[in-house]
Every structure is written in structure tokens, then in C-alpha cells.
Amino acid sequence: MVCGTFTITQIAAEDVDGVIARYKANKPPPVSVTKTKAPDGTWTVTATFPPCPPNTSHSTGNQ
């Protein structure tokens, strides 16, 4: 089960919409998908899935 936050960085402008679309196509889909532009002109896309159960040690990814 996918949970927490996942990020892809250093995305070229022509690829960013595809990354967003593929995150959104996940089943179950993420709660939100955001994109931010880095100073070098590339993009970072962050997908936030439902929070991880408390007993998982990777719960820092929830933030």
C-alpha cells in the first residue's frame, strides 16, 4: 500500500505534465500532486498519498 510523500526532482519542462499525470493515475490516487520550479529551471513534483500507519518506520514521509 502506497503511503506518505513521494517526489521526483530534476524534471525537464517538457516532462513535468507527464509525471503529474502518472502520479494521478496511480490506484489509489494521491491526495494531492504539486509542482515547484527549481532555480535551475527544472521541476520537482510531489505526490502526497494517505498517511502511513503509525507502526511503519518510514512515517517521516507523511509530512
Add this chain to the structure above:
Amino acid sequence: MRILHRLTSYAFGRWFPLLLVLGIAGSITSCSAIQGYPSDPNDSSAVLASLQPYFQPSEMDTYIQETNSAQRQQLRDIIVLSQVRAYDIEFNNFEKSLYTSGNGISTGSDLVLLVLNGLGATLGGAATKAALAAASTGIIGAQTAISKDLYYQKTLPALLAQMEANRSAVELRIFTGLSQDDTKYSLLRAYLDLDALQQAGGIPQAITNITQQAANANDASQARIQELRSLGFSSSNSSARIRKWLYSGPKDSKGKPGLDQTNFDALQHWMNEDTTDPVLKNIPVEQFVDGNDPGLEADRQRALADAKLKIP
């Protein structure tokens, strides 16, 4: 008399199918006790009795009082190997008893249930079906009551394997020790390993080991997922090929190929079912497709080579 005959015929006709089913199930059940081990030509009780002297404290005294080093080492070897043999026999008996009881538990009720469920729908009228359903429900209830036993039966192979592994590790230590001089591996030192050998054949230690292994595997898996949470965009050929395959759907308004949801779902299914890299089921498809990571690159190569996905 006529009434009695009618009643007998009615009862026989109505309940005979149920009795027949239960009889068949019972006969199957009685055949389910299969011997899991070949017969032992040794009389293990007699062998164990013959080995008992090597457990006496007097053997230790004899060893300590022996001043000739060669004789002393020979005594050590005989005592240790005799005790190892005794522990082996006891463990084999224990293993057999576990295996036998594990297989005996609930196998019968499982078979009865299968027969009742399987034939219940096809035999007799409504009354027979109702009776079969009631009997089936009763057996399900009984199975719930012995669910602990069922759990025990299902976990038994893992426990047996772990106990054997634990014993092998300790026996290796003992045999390595016996290959050394008595001054380096004394009988007193060997006794510690023999105690460990006895403990290694027990269920509590096996459970502890299995639990620890599961916890370690889970920790490793969680750490790996954490590594994959933030990755650079992959420009590898494998990523490009999978992206192209994912975008073989109908073209959008700008004339670009759209996302092929069937291919996307097939890839996610492949990730969820993958047993080579168990973390794949815990990451988004996009992380798999575009994540710049050597482990994911190897996973993508496996996906490309898998004929089920048919990625060109």
C-alpha cells in the same frame, strides 16, 4: 405396522443422503493419518538408554582426572558425540510428534466440511440441504474453536525448519570444536554448546528467531522505501521505453498520445505481484517508471523482459 414401515421408509429416504455423506467424510477422515516419516530400524529407546551413562556427572570426573592428554581428548569426544547423538534422537522424536499432531489437527473436520459443502448443493431435497447446512455450520464452529490449532499447523513447517537450522548451527560449532585440541575446546566448553544444542531444538527459540528475522526484513524494507521517496528524474533507456508504452493510448486534443490506462494498470499489477523486489508494491508507479535509482533500473529491466507486459 404399516405406519411404522412408512415412517422407516420416510426417515431412511430423507436422511440416507446425509448419513451417506457423513459416512464418506468419516471414512476419508480416518484415512487422513498418513505416516510422514519412514520407519526407524533403530530402537531409539534402547539407544537412548545406552547413551545415558554419558550424561552422568562421574563421566566429567573421569575426564578431569585423566592426565594423559590423548586419553583425555578421546574421553571428551566420546562424551560429547554420545550426548549429541542422544539430543539428535530426542529431537527427531520431538519433530515426529509435532509433525504428527500438526497434521492430525482439523484435517478431518476440513475434509468433512469440504464434502458437506461440495455435495450439499446436489443431494436431496430442501430438508436434506438444511440438515447439511446445519452440520456444515457446526463444523465451522468447531473449527473456530480450534483456530489456534490450525494456526499451529500452518506455522509448523516454518518452526521445524528454524529449529533444524538452529540445531545445525550449534552442531557445526560443536564439530568444529571437536576438531581442535582438548586444551582449546575442553569438555566444559563443549557442555555449554551441548546445552545450546538442547535449547536450539525447542519451539521458543525458533519463534524468537523467526520473529527477529521478520522484524529485520521489515526494517530493511521500510528503509528501502524511505530511500525511494525522493529521486531524480531518470533519463535511462528503460524509463523512456516504459513511458512510451504507457502513452500508447488515444491521442489528446493536441495530437499527443494519451495515457493507456490498461497498460498502466498492468504495470501496477505487475509491481504489486512482484516477489523479487517486495518494496515495489509500496511505491507509486511513477516512482518506478522515472526514479533514478540502480535498484529500480534493475526492476525496470525485469519488467521490460517480462513477456506478460509485452513492452516493445
